[in-house]
Amino acid sequence: DAGITQSPRHKVTETGTPVTLRCHQTENHRYMYWYRQDPGHGLRLIHYSYGVKDTDKGEVSDGYSVSRSKTEDFLLTLESATSSQTSVYFCAISESPGFTQPQHFGDGTRLSIL
Amino acid sequence: AQKITQTQPGMFVQEKEAVTLDCTYDTSDPSYGLFWYKQPSSGEMIFLIYQGSYDQQNATEGRYSLNFQKARKSANLVISASQLGDSAMYFCAIEGGGADGLTFGKGTHLIIQP
Numbered sequence: 001d002a003g004i005t006q007s008p009r010h011k012v013t014e015t016g017t018p019v020t021l022r023c024h025q026t027e028n029h030r031y032m033y034w035y036r037q038d039p040g041h042g043l044r045l046i047h048y049s050y051g052v053k054d055t056d057k058g059e060v061s062d063g064y065s066v067s068r069s070k071t072e073d074f075l076l077t078l079e080s081a082t083s084s085q086t087s088v089y090f091c092a093i094s095e096s097p098g099f100t101q102p103q104h105f106g107d108g109t110r111l112s113i114l
Numbered sequence: 115a116q117k118i119t120q121t122q123p124g125m126f127v128q129e130k131e132a133v134t135l136d137c138t139y140d141t142s143d144p145s146y147g148l149f150w151y152k153q154p155s156s157g158e159m160i161f162l163i164y165q166g167s168y169d170q171q172n173a174t175e176g177r178y179s180l181n182f183q184k185a186r187k188s189a190n191l192v193i194s195a196s197q198l199g200d201s202a203m204y205f206c207a208i209e210g211g212g213a214d215g216l217t218f219g220k221g222t223h224l225i226i227q228p
Contacts, residue, residue: 033215042118042205042218043159050213058215090159097213099147100166105159 003027004106006091012112019078021109023091025071031094032074033103034058034066036087043090049074081113116141116208118219125224127196134181135191135204135222143167143210148189150180153203153221162204165189201226 003026013019023032031050035043035058045058047066055066063085065077078085088110092103117140127133139148150162165173165180173180181190193200203223207216 031213035216040220042220043207043216044218045215048215056214059217088157092159092216097209097211099143099145099209099211099213101147102149102161102164103216104161105151107158 004091004093004104006089006106006109008109009107010110012114013081014114015082016080019081019111019113021076021089021091021111023074023076023106025074025093027093027095028071029093029095030071031097031103032068033092033094034064034074034076035090035092036060036085037090037108038087046076046089083113085111086113087111116143116146116210116217118206118208118217120206120219120222122222123220125222127224127226129198129226129228130195133193133196133200133224135193135206135224137189137191137206137219139187139189139206139208141208141210143212145211147209148180148182149207149209149216150178150189150191151205151207153205155202159205163191196226198226198228200224 005024033048034046049055049068091106094103119138146167148165152160163175177194179192203221205221207218
């Protein structure tokens with residue numbers, strides 16, 4: 001199994017509070033991704049990174065920011081959480097551009113915003 | 115932009131039968147990768163099989179094969195000799211040459227009956 005650890009695995013918080021989710025990998029892969037999964041939508045890309053300090057927006061990036069100061073860590077921040085951000089969040093990594101290699105996923109973080 | 119359509123929200127199949135899960139895609143990229151993932155009730159995303167747009171032969175991985183018909187823009191997953199443990203959500207996904215993350219379909223919920 002790919003060495004991907006997401007933390008926390010579960011979190012409940014209140015509207016308006018900041019939240020940071022962490023993705024840590026031990027594979028030294030260049031590419032890292034954050035997705036959210038909601039019923040009826042499959043997974044949707046939030047942000048991705050193609051190297052240290054190199055990040056870009058995905059399909060559903062509004063309300064989220066990311067940072068990658070080390071190869072192994074990719075942080076997702078909700079500056080002021082809203083109930084619409086209640087979701088399951090998945091981190092993924094890949095060794096090379098995804099259209100030639102599969103992405104491998106962490107076990108997910110279940111986030112509830114009350 | 116890419117799009118994935120999975121037209122079977124749910125399927126019931128008898129154990130030991132073969133299963134075909136449908137996936138059609140749309141992309142303007144000449145280079146792309148097609149992927150299938152399995153998500154059991156425990157929630158993790160498990161990579162099953164990959165097909166590159168320039169691959170001449172259909173991909174196979176054990177009991178999984180991908181029926182790739184490029185002209186029809188379809189990438190159906192075939193599971194031979196289904197087992198009870200195959201019961202899960204199955205997602206088809208695509209990534210284009212921009213290496214900017216996966217686009218997922220909404221998934222098919224497969225239930226294998228004894």
